[in-house]
Amino acid sequence: MSLQENISLLPHNTFGIDVKTKKLATITSVDELKNILSNNLSPIYILGGGSNILFTKDFDGLILKNELKGIQLINENENEVYLKVASGEVWHEFVCYCIENNYCGMENLSLIPGSVGASPMQNIGAYGVEVKDFITEVEALHLKSLKIAHFSTNDCEFDYRSSIFKTKEKGNYFITAVTFRLNKQPNINTTYGAIQSELEAMEISNPTIKDVSKAVINIRQSKLPDPKEIGNAGSFFKNPSVSNEKAEQLKTAFPEIPNYPQNNGTTKIAAGWLIEQCGYKGKTYGNYGVHKKQALVLVNYSNAKGQEIYDLSSEIINAVNTKFGIELEREVNVL
Numbered sequence: 001m002s003l004q005e006n007i008s009l010l011p012h013n014t015f016g017i018d019v020k021t022k023k024l025a026t027i028t029s030v031d032e033l034k035n036i037l038s039n040n041l042s043p044i045y046i047l048g049g050g051s052n053i054l055f056t057k058d059f060d061g062l063i064l065k066n067e068l069k070g071i072q073l074i075n076e077n078e079n080e081v082y083l084k085v086a087s088g089e090v091w092h093e094f095v096c097y098c099i100e101n102n103y104c105g106m107e108n109l110s111l112i113p114g115s116v117g118a119s120p121m122q123n124i125g126a127y128g129v130e131v132k133d134f135i136t137e138v139e140a141l142h143l144k145s146l147k148i149a150h151f152s153t154n155d156c157e158f159d160y161r162s163s164i165f166k167t168k169e170k171g172n173y174f175i176t177a178v179t180f181r182l183n184k185q186p187n188i189n190t191t192y193g194a195i196q197s198e199l200e201a202m203e204i205s206n207p208t209i210k211d212v213s214k215a216v217i218n219i220r221q222s223k224l225p226d227p228k229e230i231g232n233a234g235s236f237f238k239n240p241s242v243s244n245e246k247a248e249q250l251k252t253a254f255p256e257i258p259n260y261p262q263n264n265g266t267t268k269i270a271a272g273w274l275i276e277q278c279g280y281k282g283k284t285y286g287n288y289g290v291h292k293k294q295a296l297v298l299v300n301y302s303n304a305k306g307q308e309i310y311d312l313s314s315e316i317i318n319a320v321n322t323k324f325g326i327e328l329e330r331e332v333n334v335l
C-alpha cells in the first residue's frame with residue numbers, strides 16, 4: 001500500500017479535473033484495506049477507474065484507490081464458467097480476457113471505461129446488455145465493521161444504472177470482488193440496431209464474440225470521446241423513465257422522440273435527444289461543453305473546473321425540464 005498526502009487527483013479521474021485530496025491510499029490487498037480503515041477517522045471516498053466522477057472541490061479526507069487484482073476460475077460445468085474477479089481489474093482488460101478465452105457474454109460491454117468493482121455498483125450496460133445478467137455474487141468489505149459480506153444477485157437490487165450500492169448501502173461498502181457466470185457457447189446479441197449496421201459495414205454475417213466486440217468498439221470510438229484525449233465521464237445523465245401516459249403526450253407533441261416502452265408501465269426516453277433539442281449538442285463554453293457527437297456526454301477540453309461543468313449540467317436539467325417537463329437525473333457521481 002502507498003499513502004500520499006496533499007496530492008492532485010488529476011491523474012485519477014477521466015474528467016481531468018485538477019483538485020487535491022488530503023490523503024490517497026493505493027490498496028493492493030484486503031488486509032491493507034482493513035488496516036488503513038481501522039486507523040482512519042477521515043471521510044472516505046472509493047475510487048475505481050475514476051471514470052464516473054466529477055470532482056467539484058478539494059477532498060478533505062481519504063481516497064481509496066482500488067488496485068486489487070486477479071481473475072480466478074472458481075467453477076465450471078459443460079456450459080458455463082464462473083470467474084471471481086478482483087474489483088480493481090480494469091473493465092475492458094477483463095472483457096478482452098473473456099474474449100481471448102472464449103467466455104461469452106461480456107462482448108457488448110467492450111471499451112466501457114472503469115473498473116470491475118464499479119460494474120455492479122451502477123449496473124453498467126450498453127448495446128442491449130446489462131452486467132446484472134452475468135453477476136452471481138458481489139463480495140464487499142463493510143467499511144465500519146470491517147467484515148466481508150456476500151451479496152447474491154437478488155441482494156444487489158439491480159436496476160437501470162443502479163444497485164443497492166448506489167442506494168440503501170451507498171458509502172457503506174468497498175466492493176472487493178465480483179463473480180461472473182459466463183457462457184462457453186456464444187449467445188450473440190445484436191438486437192441493438194447500431195451493432196447490426198456496424199457488422200454489415202464490416203461485411204460480417206456470422207459474427208463471433210470477437211467480431212461483436214470489434215463492432216461495439218467501432219461504434220463507441222465513432223460516437224464517444226476517448227478520455228485520454230478529451231476529459232469526460234461517459235453519459236453524464238441517465239435516460240429518464242416517464243409514465244406511458246406522459247410518453248403518449250410527448251409523442252403527439254414531438255413525433256420523432258426516441259422512446260423505448262419498458263414492461264412496467266413506463267417508457268424510457270433518450271436523454272441525448274432531449275438535450276440536443278434544447279440546442280446544447282456541441283455547445284462549448286471556452287474549455288468545456290457538450291460533446292458534438294453525443295449530447296449525453298459533457299466534456300472538459302482543458303483545465304475546466306468541476307463546478308463549471310456541474311453548473312452546465314444544472315442549466316441543461318432546467319432547459320430540458322422547461323421544454324419537455326422531464327427532470328433529468330445525473331448518472332455521474334458528484335463530489
Ligand code: EPU
Nearest residue numbers: 126127128234235237238239258270272273276293294295
Ligand atoms: N440521440 C440524439 N442525440 C444525441 C444522442 C443520442 O438524438 O446527441 C438519440 C439517438 O439518435 C438514438 C437515441 O438517442 O435514437 C439513443 O442514442 P444512443 O444509442 O447513442 O444511446 P444513449 O441512450 O444515448 C446509452 C447509454 C450509453 C451506451 C449507449 C449504447 C445511458 C445513460 N447511456 O446511451 O452508456 O453506450 O446507450 O447502449 O444509458 C454510459 O453509461 O456512460 C454510456 C456511454
